[in-house]
Each structure stands twice: as C-alpha cells, then as structure tokens.
Amino acid sequence: MHMELWQSIPFACILLPLGSAALTSVLKSGFARRWTFLVLTMVTAVSAVFTVLMARYGASYTYMMGHYPAPWGNEIRAGLLEAVTATFFSLVMLLSLMGGVKKIDDHILHDKQSLYYVMLLLLTAALMAQVYTNDIFTAYVFLEIMTIAACSLIMARTKGRTLVAATRYMVMNLVGSGLFLLGIILLYDLTGHLLMSNIRQAVSALAESGQYQMPLTVVVALITIGLGIKSALFPFHTWVPDAYGYTTPTSSAILSALVSKGYIFLLIKIMYRVIGLDVIATTGIDNVLFVFALVGMVMGSVSAIRQSDIRRMIAFSSVAQIGYIYMGIGLGTDAGMMAAVFHIFSHAVCKAMLFLAAGGLADASGNSKQFRALRGSGFRSPIAGVAFTIGALSMVGFPFLGGFTSKLNFAMAAMQADSGRMMLVLITLAISTWLNTIYFLKTVITLYRKPVEGMEYPVEKGRRGFCFNASLVCFSLATIALGLFSQYLIEAITTGLTMFG
Amino acid sequence: MAKTRNDYENSWWPRFVRWLKNGSSALDDAMYGDLEEEAVLPDAPAGDAEKREAQWDERRRLLLRDEQDMYSQVHAWSRSKGAKLAQWFYRVTAVVICLGIIWMLLQTAAYLPPFGNPDNPANNEVSRRYIEQGMQETGAVNIVAGMILDYRAFDTLGESNVLFIAACSVLILLRISSEKHGGDAVAQLEAEADDRMYEPKNDLILQRIASFLVPLILLFGVYIIMNGHISPGGGFSGGAVMGAGLILYLNAFGFRKTERFFTFKTFKVVSLCALSFYAVSKAYSFFTGANHLSSFISPGTPGRLFSAGLIPYLNIAVGLVVCCTMYAFYTLFRKGDM
Numbered sequence: 001m002h003m004e005l006w007q008s009i010p011f012a013c014i015l016l017p018l019g020s021a022a023l024t025s026v027l028k029s030g031f032a033r034r035w036t037f038l039v040l041t042m043v044t045a046v047s048a049v050f051t052v053l054m055a056r057y058g059a060s061y062t063y064m065m066g067h068y069p070a071p072w073g074n075e076i077r078a079g080l081l082e083a084v085t086a087t088f089f090s091l092v093m094l095l096s097l098m099g100g101v102k103k104i105d106d107h108i109l110h111d112k113q114s115l116y117y118v119m120l121l122l123l124t125a126a127l128m129a130q131v132y133t134n135d136i137f138t139a140y141v142f143l144e145i146m147t148i149a150a151c152s153l154i155m156a157r158t159k160g161r162t163l164v165a166a167t168r169y170m171v172m173n174l175v176g177s178g179l180f181l182l183g184i185i186l187l188y189d190l191t192g193h194l195l196m197s198n199i200r201q202a203v204s205a206l207a208e209s210g211q212y213q214m215p216l217t218v219v220v221a222l223i224t225i226g227l228g229i230k231s232a233l234f235p236f237h238t239w240v241p242d243a244y245g246y247t248t249p250t251s252s253a254i255l256s257a258l259v260s261k262g263y264i265f266l267l268i269k270i271m272y273r274v275i276g277l278d279v280i281a282t283t284g285i286d287n288v289l290f291v292f293a294l295v296g297m298v299m300g301s302v303s304a305i306r307q308s309d310i311r312r313m314i315a316f317s318s319v320a321q322i323g324y325i326y327m328g329i330g331l332g333t334d335a336g337m338m339a340a341v342f343h344i345f346s347h348a349v350c351k352a353m354l355f356l357a358a359g360g361l362a363d364a365s366g367n368s369k370q371f372r373a374l375r376g377s378g379f380r381s382p383i384a385g386v387a388f389t390i391g392a393l394s395m396v397g398f399p400f401l402g403g404f405t406s407k408l409n410f411a412m413a414a415m416q417a418d419s420g421r422m423m424l425v426l427i428t429l430a431i432s433t434w435l436n437t438i439y440f441l442k443t444v445i446t447l448y449r450k451p452v453e454g455m456e457y458p459v460e461k462g463r464r465g466f467c468f469n470a471s472l473v474c475f476s477l478a479t480i481a482l483g484l485f486s487q488y489l490i491e492a493i494t495t496g497l498t499m500f501g
Numbered sequence: 502m503a504k505t506r507n508d509y510e511n512s513w514w515p516r517f518v519r520w521l522k523n524g525s526s527a528l529d530d531a532m533y534g535d536l537e538e539e540a541v542l543p544d545a546p547a548g549d550a551e552k553r554e555a556q557w558d559e560r561r562r563l564l565l566r567d568e569q570d571m572y573s574q575v576h577a578w579s580r581s582k583g584a585k586l587a588q589w590f591y592r593v594t595a596v597v598i599c600l601g602i603i604w605m606l607l608q609t610a611a612y613l614p615p616f617g618n619p620d621n622p623a624n625n626e627v628s629r630r631y632i633e634q635g636m637q638e639t640g641a642v643n644i645v646a647g648m649i650l651d652y653r654a655f656d657t658l659g660e661s662n663v664l665f666i667a668a669c670s671v672l673i674l675l676r677i678s679s680e681k682h683g684g685d686a687v688a689q690l691e692a693e694a695d696d697r698m699y700e701p702k703n704d705l706i707l708q709r710i711a712s713f714l715v716p717l718i719l720l721f722g723v724y725i726i727m728n729g730h731i732s733p734g735g736g737f738s739g740g741a742v743m744g745a746g747l748i749l750y751l752n753a754f755g756f757r758k759t760e761r762f763f764t765f766k767t768f769k770v771v772s773l774c775a776l777s778f779y780a781v782s783k784a785y786s787f788f789t790g791a792n793h794l795s796s797f798i799s800p801g802t803p804g805r806l807f808s809a810g811l812i813p814y815l816n817i818a819v820g821l822v823v824c825c826t827m828y829a830f831y832t833l834f835r836k837g838d839m
Contacts, residue, residue, distance in 0.1 A: 003791060003792045003793070008788065008791065008792070011784075011787060011788065011791065015780060015784045015787075018658070018659075018662060018780060019776075019777065019780035019781065019784065021662070021665075021666075021776075022665065022772055022773045022776035022777055022780075023773060023777065025669060025769055025772070025773065026769045026770065026773050063791050064787075064790050064791045065654075065655040065787045065790070065791065066651070066652070066654055066655065066783075066786055066787055066790040066791075067786070067789070067790035067796070068638070068651075068652050068790070071626070071627045072627060072630055072631070072652050073652050073653065073790075074652075074653050074654070074655035074656060109678045111676075111678050112672070112673050112676070112678065115669050115672055115673050116673070118666070118669050119666070119669065119670075122662060122666050125662075126659075129659065135656075137653075137656060138655060138656055138659065141656050141659035141660055141663065142659050144659075144663050145659060145662060145663055145666055148663065148666050148667055148670055149666060151670065152666070152669070152670040152673055155670075155673065155674060156673055158673070158674065182606075186609065186613070188623065189613055189614060189621075189622070189623060190613070190614070190622060191622055192621070192622035192623040192624070192625040192627065192628075193625070193627065202622065212612065212613075212614075214608075214609065214612045215609050215612045215613055218605065218606075218609045452551070453551055
C-alpha cells in the first residue's frame with residue numbers, strides 16, 4: 001500500500017515527545033519549559049491538521065512500525081476518532097500547562113522543574129501511543145509510562161499530603177496495571193495473538209464454538225476492572241481526592257482531564273476492537289459497569305457536597321463524571337458509546353478549566369482553598385471567576401454549553417435502550433443533575449458573595465500572568481463551542497466509531 | 502534475650518496479629534507525622550454584618566448538642582466497641598475478597614489450554630515465523646534479541662523509557678536540593694554519605710575482593726551486552742550485571758572514588774545519548790519500513806559480532822540505560838545524590 005507523507009503524522013506525534021523527553025532532562029528549567037511548549041504546540045497543530053485530512057480521507061489505515069507486517073511487527077492504526085481524540089488530548093495538555101505554568105514555578109523546586117517537563121512530554125507520548133496503538137501489548141507498555149508519569153506529577157510538589165497521595169495512587173494504580181496485565185496474558189494464552197484485529201477474530205471464533213467461555217469471561221472482567229481502578233470508577237475512587245486535591249494545578253488538570261480519560265479510551269478501544277460488543281454483552285460485564293456507574297454518579301456528587309475545600313470538591317465531582325462515561329459504556333449500544341466519547345471530550349475541557357480556575361481563585365484568597373476564604377474571589381480574580389462559572393454551568397448542564405449536549409446525548413442514548421435501563425438512566429441523570437446544581441451553584445454564589453468581614457487578603461504582586469488568562473479564555477471558548485457546534489463533533493465520533501468496528 | 506524478643510516482634514506473625522488488632526505501624530505514623538497542609542484560614546472576627554451567620558452557627562451548635570445528647574450512648578458504643586467491630590469486619594472482608602479472587606484465578610487456570618500442548622492457540626503462525634525465519638530476517642542468532650529489538654522494537658523503545666522515567670521519578674522524590682534544604686544541603690549530603698558509621702570502614706577484605714571482582718563483573722556485563730544478538734543475553738541483563746558491578750565498587754571504595762567517573766551529569770548525558778540514539782535510529786527504521794523504502798541497515802552474516810543490523814547498537818543503548826538506572830536507584834536511596 002502506498003503511503004502519503006501526511007499519514008506519518010501519528011508516528012511523528014508519538015516519536016517527537018518521546019524522543020525529546022531525554023533531551024529535556026539535561027536542559028535548564030527555562031529552556032525545558034520553552035522546549036516543552038514548542039513540542040506540545042507542534043503536536044497539537046499537526047494533530048489538528050491530521051483530523052481535517054482524515055475527515056477527507058474517510059477511512060482508517062494501519063501504519064507499520066518497522067519492516068515487518070502486522071502480526072509479527074508492531075503497528076499503529078489511525079481513524080477519525082483517533083485523530084479527534086489526539087487533537088483534544090494534546091490541546092488540553094497544552095492549555096493546562098499554559099494555565100498553570102506560573103504555579104509550577106512556585107510549587108516545584110527549580111532544579112527539579114526540567115524533570116517535571118520530562119514527565120509531561122513522556123505522558124503526552126504515552127497518551128498518543130495509547131490512542132493510536134493497534135497492539136494490546138504496546139498499550140500495556142505505554143500504560144506503565146502513564147502510571148509512573150502521573151505519579152510523579154502528583155508528588156512533584158514534594159510537600160504536604162502529596163507524598164501520601166502519591167503513595168496511595170501508586171498502590172491502587174499498580175493493582176489496576178496488574179489486573180490488566182493478567183488479563184492480557186490470559187487473552188494471549190487463549191488466542192495466541194497480541195494484535196487487536198487478530199485477537200478479535202480469534203475471540204469471535206471462540207465465542208461461536210463455545211470454547212473457553214469461563215476464562216474469556218475472567219479476561220474481560222480483569223481488563224475492565226483493571227482499567228476501571230485506574231480511571232477512578234466508583235468503588236475504586238478512594239485515591240482521587242488526595243491525588244487531585246493537593247498537587248500543583250497543572251497536575252490536577254492533566255490527571256483528571258487526560259490520564260483517566262486515556263484509560264477509558266483504551267477500554268472503549270478494547271471493547272470494540274479486541275473483544276467485540278456482542279461478546280462483552282454475553283459476559284454481562286456491561287451490567288456491572290452500568291450499576292457501578294449509576295451508584296458512582298450519585299455517590300460522587302454526595303461526597304462533593306460535603307467538602308469544604310474547593311479542589312477536593314472538584315475532585316469528587318470527577319468521580320461522578322467518570323460515572324457518566326461508564327454509564328454510556330454500560331448501555332452497550334453505539335449511541336451510548338458515542339455519548340460516552342463525547343462526554344470524555346466535554347469533561348476533559350471543562351474539568352481542566354475548573355482546576356486551573358480554582359487555583360487562580362485560591363491565589364486571590366491568600367492561598368486558601370476553603371469556601372469561607374474564597375468569598376468574593378470572583379471579583380478579585382475576574383477571569384478565573386468567569387471561567388469557573390462557565391465550567392460550573394457546563395457541569396450542571398446549562399444549555400449552549402458542552403455539558404448540556406453531553407447530558408442530552410446520554411438521555412437520547414437511554415431512550416434507545418430497553419425500558420428498565422432507560423428509566424434507571426433518566427432517573428439517575430435527574431438526581432445527579434440536581435446534586436451537581438447544589439454544589440456547583442453554591443460554589444459560584446460563594447465566589448460572588450461579600451467577603452467575610454475583617455478578613456484581610458494580601459494585595460497581589462503584579463497581575464496574574466498572560467498565560468493563565470489566555471488559557472482560561474481558550475478553555476471557556478472550547479466549552480461554549482462544544483455546546484454550540486456539537487453536531488460536527490458528534491458526526492465525527494459516530495463516523496470514527498464505525499471505523500473502529 | 503531482649504534481642505530475641507525484638508526479632509520475634511518484627512517477624513510476620515506478631516505483625517499480622519498487630520495488624521488484625523488495628524495497631525498502627527511505625528511507617529503509618531512516620532508518613533502522617535507532619536504532613537498536614539499548611540493552608541490556614543485568615544482570622545475572621547465576626548462583625549455586625551455577620552450576625553445572621555452567628556445566629557445560624559448558634560442554632561447549628563444547639564442542634565448538634567441535641568443530637569449528641571440523643572446519640573451519646575450510641576456514640577460511646579461506636580467509639581469503643583463499634584469501631585473495633587467495624588475494623589474487624591473490614592479486615593475479615595478484605596481477606597475473604599482476596600481469597601475469593603485467588604480461588605477464581607486458580608479456577609481459571611484449570612480451564613486454560615494445557616501447558617505444553619502443541620495444539621495450543623499460542624503455537625500459531627506468529628511464533629512459527631519468529632522461530633523459522635527469525636535468523637534470516639533479523640540476522641540475530643538469538644531470536645529473543647531479534648524479537649524485542651527488531652520485530653517489536655517499538656515496545657522495547659517504550660520499555661527503555663519506562664526505566665528512564667522511573668529513574669527521573671526517584672530523582673524528583675529523593676535528590677537533595679539546595680533550594681529546599683537551604684545552605685545546609687552540603688552538610689546534609691555529607692551526613693548521608695557518612696552512613697557507613699556502623700559498617701567497617703575501608704574493609705580490607707571487601708576492597709581486595711572488589712578490586713579483583715569488579716573488573717570481571719564489568720567485563721562480563723560488556724560481554725553479555727555485546728553478544729546479545731548471538732547468545733542468550735542482551736541489553737537488559739548485561740546492563741543489570743554492569744550496574745551490580747558499579748554498586749559493588751561503590752560499597753568497597755566509597756563515594757569519593759566513584760564521583761571521579763560517575764556523577765549526576767554522567768547519568769544525564771549517558772541516558773540522553775543512549776535514548777536519543779535509540780529513538781532516532783528506530784524512527785528512521787520505522788519510517789522507512791512503513792513507507793516501504795529500502796533502508797541501509799542490513800542483517801549481515803548471522804553469528805558475526807557486527808551483524809544483525811541495528812541490534813548490537815540498540816543492545817548497547819539499552820544496556821547503558823539499565824546500568825545507569827540501577828546505579829542511580831542505589832545512590833539516590835542511599836545518599837540522595839549521585
């Protein structure tokens with residue numbers, strides 16, 4: 001098959017950050033920062049171009065990583081959904097770094113900052129590889145990189161509770177990795193392949209002949225639960241609040257917006273391209289996910305209401321939103337998957353913005369994240385206040401914002417499911433929206449209330465950086481665009497999912 | 502006698518009993534010791550405009566008192582017996598769930614294809630080509646080297662970066678920084694380096710044996726790396742052997758001697774060179790392979806030292822990364838710097 005030059009873009013998106021990571025480790029922190037910005041901008045721009053070209057090309061293709069064809073050598077695969085996801089992930093990564101770059105300077109020791117940028121670049125490379133890979137073992141290797149990089153992002157601020165949080169994160173995530181690896185090993189034993197499309201054929205044959213039913217069910221359970229732990233699905237979410245709550249804002253934004261979403265994207269890919277939705281349905285694991293997701297949607301929000309710290313509240317809200325995504329997956333239909341993928345994007349944009357804005361608001365309130373101290377911070381830090389309001393409204397599901405389209409998609413997908421699931425989804429959606437409203441609107445009102453009398457806020461030195469404001473404006477525009485022009489993205493996701501099958 | 506008692510206290514059964522009885526371990530105390538977030542609320546004396554707030558606070562306080570009166574007995578119970586019961590329940594449930602998972606996995610293993618059966622799904626065209634044509638296609642007599650560094654070189658590229666990122670994480674966590682410790686970073690470093698107080702200093706036996714063994718170990722590591730494509734071995738195992746040799750040298754002769762040839766800068770430069778060489782050469786190979794261009798890399802004559810295309814050079818790169826990572830782990834955990 002003849003290859004055009006533009007078809008090498010996925011390869012470049014993986015190799016460029018991967019190759020430049022080692023270089024970054026020897027640079028001084030200032031150069032490392034500029035170099036990281038340059039690489040991330042290049043990856044984002046190139047991915048955006050690639051999305052346009054893929055939409056015109058209209059089909060998926062595979063790309064050999066080396067001189068040997070697929071089942072023997074490694075290969076990556078690109079379709080429309082992969083292109084869109086890569087663009088979103090790299091964009092959110094770039095904007096999160098931009099918004100928190102000043103805080104990184106404050107929070108992380110100067111002689112360790114270049115190592116922080118190494119982590120960011122390797123995380124980008126691993127996310128890109130996760131998105132494009134067509135080989136389940138490659139996915140595992142880059143999943144390890146993601147785990148270690150995420151752990152370093154948490155503990156990069158070597159202070160306070162971050163060390164405990166990082167330890168807890170490491171333990172939980174290694175359990176998840178272990179289950180996932182065990183699942184892959186058993187799957188290889190049953191099928192003799194590591195390439196996704198070949199496993200799919202072998203699994204279909206096994207499902208038809210009825211052979212190895214029991215190990216196959218265990219494999220599906222191990223892989224799903226492993227990735228569920230790593231992406232903070234409800235009963236396995238206990239590491240979330242500490243991990244997201246105390247690090248530097250860029251780390252929180254990237255962890256909640258990208259790292260957990262990378263695992264979910266991998267799970268969706270495995271469901272479509274490795275196991276197949278029909279086999280998943282016979283194992284019944286989608287029902288388990290569905291129940292966990294529904295409970296998570298409610299319990300995450302209930303926990304969020306009880307917080308008195310703004311960042312822990314946002315972290316618990318992430319648990320609820322991950323529940324939404326898993327609910328879409330648990331519906332087991334194409335419409336449900338579409339809604340889940342759309343929510344991955346809308347939540348990634350929105351949650352990264354909320355974490356960055358919360359960081360800015362806390363800065364304007366004497367570095368306290370308690371609600372009592374945050375009163376009136378919307379006036380002291382106007383752009384962060386507006387951005388937080390937009391993000392909160394989107395989370396609640398205010399029309400014309402990304403979150404509204406998400407919720408609409410979920411409701412529409414539920415209408416196509418059987419009546420029992422439909423009722424459960426609609427009722428839980430209503431309860432969850434109500435709970436979201438309670439804690440997000442409470443926060444927004446707090447931001448614009450009169451400050452507690454007698455409370456002195458230190459006058460800020462200089463203005464908050466241009467980067468911070470620019471990143472929040474970009475995030476707000478993206479949230480609004482996701483609400484207003486959602487049909488293009490929905491079409492792209494639907495086409496991409498059909499290319500998956 | 503006291504020593505025996507201490508040994509017994511630290512062995513696994515008493516620790517298990519203590520864990521079951523909800524005793525906290527020394528590690529927990531150390532971790533949570535002074536790890537509270539420092540953000541404190543600014544003082545806020547209640548003014549006139551705060552009256553309503555104060556009223557609400559008062560009412561909440563009264564409600565809380567009522568509730569406490571009502572449930573004081575329950576609370577007392579839960580503080581003494583209830584907490585113990587809940588803890589006990591939690592621990593027993595954890596053990597039961599673990600046993601359940603173990604039972605399920607053993608059950609699964611019983612249903613798997615029998616071990617060593619030629620009809621197993623894993624014995625398919627994939628492994629057949631590796632075994633039958635591996636040597637001709639990659640030029641490596643050791644087909645494992647051919648698989649990990651040529652057929653599936655992309656995975657190994659990721660894997661060597663896993664090592665690199667692990668070393669970087671430990672650097673972030675443990676490297677003593679002059680900024681954090683202020684002026685006494687040097688003193689701190691010296692104190693850490695002087696941890697041999699309890700060990701025999703300048704142990705003659707260790708030094709004599711090390712001066713004999715270290716060159717042999719390093720040479721053996723080089724041999725394993727350089728012969729990785731011909732005989733069993735390769736970058737990962739050879740690098741581990743070389744790292745062990747360096748650690749032995751460090752233990753025998755101390756940091757003063759090793760700092761002459763291995764510092765933090767050496768670590769960074771060697772990792773940079775090895776990983777960049779790997780990434781660039783493999784990027785060339787991936788790109789030419791995907792676009793069906795011919796590359797100048799040829800398998801050569803199998804069995805020769807310089808054959809098998811890129812594999813010996815990639816083995817060297819991987820070996821250097823592994824060696825540096827092992828040595829870095831050791832020095833960082835022991836001293837906090839290299």
